[in-house]
Amino acid sequence: MNESKLELSPAGGTDSKCRETTVESVLLCVFIALFVQLLFIIFVSLITGLAPVFVRKYGFQIDFNDFFFATSDWLHGVDPYLNSRFNKSPLILLAALSLQFFGRGYGRIIFLFINIAIVAASLAGICYWFKMTRRASFLLFGIASIYFPVIFLLERGNLDGIMLGLILVSIFAKNRFTKEFALSLSIGIKVYSILLLVPMMLARLWKQVIAVLLLLVLLMLPFHSLFWSFIYAQTKRSGDLPGAENLCPIGMFSPINVTEAHQHYVLSHAVTLVYLAFWLASYAFMLFRNRNSDLKVKAVYSFAWMLAMPLQVFPYTGILLLPLLVLKSCEMAERCFITIPDRLFLIGFCLVGFQQTAFSSYFQFSLAANLFPHAVKIFNTVNLLGTAFVIGSLMLQASNQNMRTDASISVTEL
Secondary structure, X not given: OOOEEEEOOOOOOOOHHHHHXXXXXXXXXXXXXXXXXXXXXXXXXXXXXXOOOOOOOOOOOHXXXXXXXXXXXXXXXXXXXXXXXOOOOHHHHHOOOOOHHHHHHHHHHHHHHHHHHHHHHHHHHHXXXXXXXXXXXXXXXXXXXXXXXXXXXXXXXXXXXXXXXXXXHHHXXXXXXXXXXXXXXXXXXXXXXXXXXXXHHHOOOHXXXXXXXXXXXXXXXXXXXXXXXXXXXXXHHHOOOOXXXXXXXXHHHOOOOHHHHHHOHHXXXXXXXXXXXXXXXXXXXXXXXXXXXXXXXXXXXXXHHHHOOOOOOOHHHHHHHHHHHHHHHHHXXXXXXXXXXXXXXXXXXXXXXXXXHHHHHXXXXXXXXXXXXXXXXXXXXXXXXXXXXXXXXXXXXXXXXXXXXXXXXXXXXX
16 A cells, blocks of 8 residues: 655745745744734733633633543443533543543543643654754744633643544554544544545545544444434534634624624524535535645645534644644745745634634733724634635635645655
């Protein structure tokens, strides 16, 4: 079996314009933008006397707490979905199984370090697969350390760090079984990675697709008694599309309050259907225009549409944009110049990294709330606007025949 390997030139080329457009220069610009935002937050904190709050405080590792209690219920023969906050796949119960011995207090601290280790290993894997220089690698780690989705992930204790690791293994690992098992496990944990099956089907990799689905069935089979409880919990959650702490662009159309939600019930469902049609059409358009590109490239591009699924997509899922940032940076270096779609992507990436909670907290608990009553709602839309920019940039790039990905990516058969 032949495997493809991305051969990217981080330095871009030899002429002056290429020397200016490198992976390091692109990542440096992103790092500076996020670092300036952090400095501004600290500066405002000095003026207002209010401590910055980067993630709403519902309790340290609150999502892990839900997994921990759900696993405890399951071990005692109680349906874990009776807990209204637990709505994840039953495979999640295994994530906290080994930590039951340590208790919730120590267990959540251990899980925090597990999350950090997996994210760090994933970033190291990105640097290795894309053959990044040491300086570019340091910049990527610097970006991740101040990136809102990463901060949100580590504070909440969710599983998107594990998802990032599994998805990257499913794309870049050389062993076929390892790739298939990693993808099936990721789909079993969170369904959004099922999008990766679409490029595989377009590439007519039917054996791999069937293997992934069979492995998924085998993984879920021991939890068959919880299937309908899981479906009900997911259906109930899917009906909520708030604008706050949401990366899905449909959150821009969310109601402001309960009364408005009741009055616009039918309209909201119509908007959801229209958005779903656009989401499907835009993803199909991107794949069609990049049909000659490497499968790995199309898979990494698909990450953007995972963020834009018409569901409640919490900010920690935005961690998937980190490998996409590296891929786009390498394309810019190969192309030797930055195009309008590239600029839109970089803006979108930074907007997804916007610290909405920190800025909202200053306006919620200060005199500025009276002067700018809608500031919090505006801040809540910045992250999902970033997702829209990322999707739009990839569509605009795909629409330009002169900027197709296969022109900037060299694939060498091993």
